[in-house]
Amino acid sequence: MTSNSAQDLYAIQAVDLTRKFGHFVAVDHINFHVEKGEVFGFLGANGAGKTTAIRMLIGLLRASEGTAKVAGFDIHTETERVKSSIGYMSQRFSLYEDLTVLENFELYGGIYGLSRSDVREKSSSALARLGLESHKKSILSSLPLGWKQKLAFMVAQLHNPPIVFLDEPTGGVDPITRRQFWEMIYEAAAGGTTIFVTTHYMDEAEYCDRVSIMNAGRIEVMGTPGEIKEMLGAKSIDEAFVRIARPVED
Amino acid sequence: MAHAVEVRGVSKSYDNSIGLHPTDLNIKQGMISGLIGPDGAGKTTLLRIISTVMKFDTGNVNVLGYDARANYRSIRVRVGYMPGRFSLYQDLSVIENITFFASVFGVEIKEALRRVDDIYSQLSPFADRRAGALSGGMKQKLALCCALVHKPELLLLDEPTTGVDAVSRREFWDMLAKLNKDGMTIVVSTPYMDEAARCSSVSLMQGGRIMKTGAPADLVQGHRGDVLAIRTSQKFATLQLLRTHPNVDHVHTFGETIHYTDRRGSIHPDDMLHWLSDHETPAISAELVEPGIEDVFIQMMLEGSHDQ
Numbered sequence: 001m002t003s004n005s006a007q008d009l010y011a012i013q014a015v016d017l018t019r020k021f022g023h024f025v026a027v028d029h030i031n032f033h034v035e036k037g038e039v040f041g042f043l044g045a046n047g048a049g050k051t052t053a054i055r056m057l058i059g060l061l062r063a064s065e066g067t068a069k070v071a072g073f074d075i076h077t078e079t080e081r082v083k084s085s086i087g088y089m090s091q092r093f094s095l096y097e098d099l100t101v102l103e104n105f106e107l108y109g110g111i112y113g114l115s116r117s118d119v120r121e122k123s124s125s126a127l128a129r130l131g132l133e134s135h136k137k138s139i140l141s142s143l144p145l146g147w148k149q150k151l152a153f154m155v156a157q158l159h160n161p162p163i164v165f166l167d168e169p170t171g172g173v174d175p176i177t178r179r180q181f182w183e184m185i186y187e188a189a190a191g192g193t194t195i196f197v198t199t200h201y202m203d204e205a206e207y208c209d210r211v212s213i214m215n216a217g218r219i220e221v222m223g224t225p226g227e228i229k230e231m232l233g234a235k236s237i238d239e240a241f242v243r244i245a246r247p248v249e250d
Numbered sequence: 251m252a253h254a255v256e257v258r259g260v261s262k263s264y265d266n267s268i269g270l271h272p273t274d275l276n277i278k279q280g281m282i283s284g285l286i287g288p289d290g291a292g293k294t295t296l297l298r299i300i301s302t303v304m305k306f307d308t309g310n311v312n313v314l315g316y317d318a319r320a321n322y323r324s325i326r327v328r329v330g331y332m333p334g335r336f337s338l339y340q341d342l343s344v345i346e347n348i349t350f351f352a353s354v355f356g357v358e359i360k361e362a363l364r365r366v367d368d369i370y371s372q373l374s375p376f377a378d379r380r381a382g383a384l385s386g387g388m389k390q391k392l393a394l395c396c397a398l399v400h401k402p403e404l405l406l407l408d409e410p411t412t413g414v415d416a417v418s419r420r421e422f423w424d425m426l427a428k429l430n431k432d433g434m435t436i437v438v439s440t441p442y443m444d445e446a447a448r449c450s451s452v453s454l455m456q457g458g459r460i461m462k463t464g465a466p467a468d469l470v471q472g473h474r475g476d477v478l479a480i481r482t483s484q485k486f487a488t489l490q491l492l493r494t495h496p497n498v499d500h501v502h503t504f505g506e507t508i509h510y511t512d513r514r515g516s517i518h519p520d521d522m523l524h525w526l527s528d529h530e531t532p533a534i535s536a537e538l539v540e541p542g543i544e545d546v547f548i549q550m551m552l553e554g555s556h557d558q
Contacts, residue, residue: 047385142266144289171441172288173289174456176502176548190486200415203503207485242420
């Protein structure tokens with residue numbers, strides 16, 4: 001997939017990005033950028049506005065004010081090009097449970113407009129990478145959650161998107177598989193893919209190049225894990241998170 | 251001290267899979283017992299069996315002195331159960347849900363609200379809101395209220411903190427600690443290893459089995475070999491390099507550090523720092539640290555897979 005992202009400095013740049021629902025300001029003028037090839041951790045308590053912000057960035061929800069460029073495309077005027085330039089997976093929505101592994105690759109390959117031979121080539125290299133060649137005809141629902149999540153990550157990258165959004169990709173996954181998943185993230189980032197990830201595991205925040213912590217619709221703090229800990233005088237990101245992210249109840 | 255729960259040789263199969271291999275577990279009265287493991291570990295199956303909502307294939311279960319097959323009714327009035335999925339009536343208001351659960355257990359609503367006052371006081375501003383329209387944290391508090399209206403002796407919670415942010419998780423555990431202090435026995439499942447520290451006893455579960463049960467401190471004591479924590483600015487490269495160390499046992503990331511265990515049981519931090527420098531990947535520091543529950547869990551998972 002080609003994009004004009006090469007001309008842009010950043011993979012993602014948000015300027016005063018805002019979303020209101022009636023009188024409620026879910027996302028309140030947030031400003032940030034994500035560099036190309038960076039692993040960016042987007043943290044915040046439940047209800048802080050993370051999901052709303054992500055939905056605007058991936059073109060599923062209109063911004064009330066402000067704007068953002070994703071992979072060099074304007075989220076207001078080039079929404080469809082934004083969608084084709086990103087990969088997305090979440091804990092809740094990943095692959096089709098009643099299709100086989102290979103059928104999932106074929107389905108998404110088709111949606112992204114890949115040729116049959118391209119899908120075949122990419123799915124076999126992805127399955128080889130995961131050591132799951134012998135499971136290509138398995139129905140997805142028969143596989144352990146950790147495998148499904150790894151497969152979903154591979155499928156999200158089928159069309160070589162410059163940016164992949166991962167929304168709580170490791171929830172409920174065992175500690176070994178969780179780490180293997182993060183090694184896949186590192187590999188993708190080393191290959192130049194930008195990773196935008198949310199998580200409730202605070203140890204995973206430490207694996208990011210930079211993180212932001214949202215509270216009540218605003219980004220309260222942003223920087224490398226080391227910088228954030230130093231700024232807040234916290235021993236861990238967990239501790240920093242607790243200081244910033246007082247839980248928000250509507 | 252008497253056991254609130256005794257599980258003997260209990261197993262459960264589903265159509266195409268095994269939910270629980272034959273399992274034994276004792277939970278002492280007054281404890282907070284944690285069932286810790288990923289999805290598919292068997293936590294929900296075990297909790298459902300203890301709560302008597304699920305039949306099991308083999309073995310025996312005794313809860314608060316009653317047999318789960320013969321006296322399940324006696325168990326149900328003494329046990330509170332909060333399932334993993336939000337299972338209240340979404341179209342009923344907060345107060346209607348609590349009233350409903352109180353009436354099922356034959357408790358006056360006033361008495362019910364008095365019992366759950368600590369938690370309900372945070373919910374009362376939304377008393378007339380539909381349960382389905384509550385935020386995640388508030389749903390969780392409502393579900394807890396409904397599980398507590400009949401003043402259970404034993405409280406069973408299935409993944410109450412899954413998908414919940416780190417701050418809300420802490421506050422939820424503070425609520426559990428308070429209930430426990432007032433004498434309630436609590437069994438709680440979680441995928442978050444760091445929550446083990448809040449339990450008096452934990453069972454590490456994986457693949458339908460309890461791998462090990464014990465006090466968190468004892469489980470950590472049982473970790474084989476020293477853990478070397480390495481701090482580096484080149485995490486991925488260091489991780490890959492360490493896997494080629496001639497004496498490596500296991501390497502994994504652990505928060506901001508990399509944890510290394512050595513087949514010889516131990517390694518001097520300076521030796522490791524030299525080895526990394528010799529391989530052109532110098533680290534910032536290396537020190538021996540106390541293993542965490544997650545280190546123990548990973549070690550047990552790896553040993554389990556060697557046995558097969």
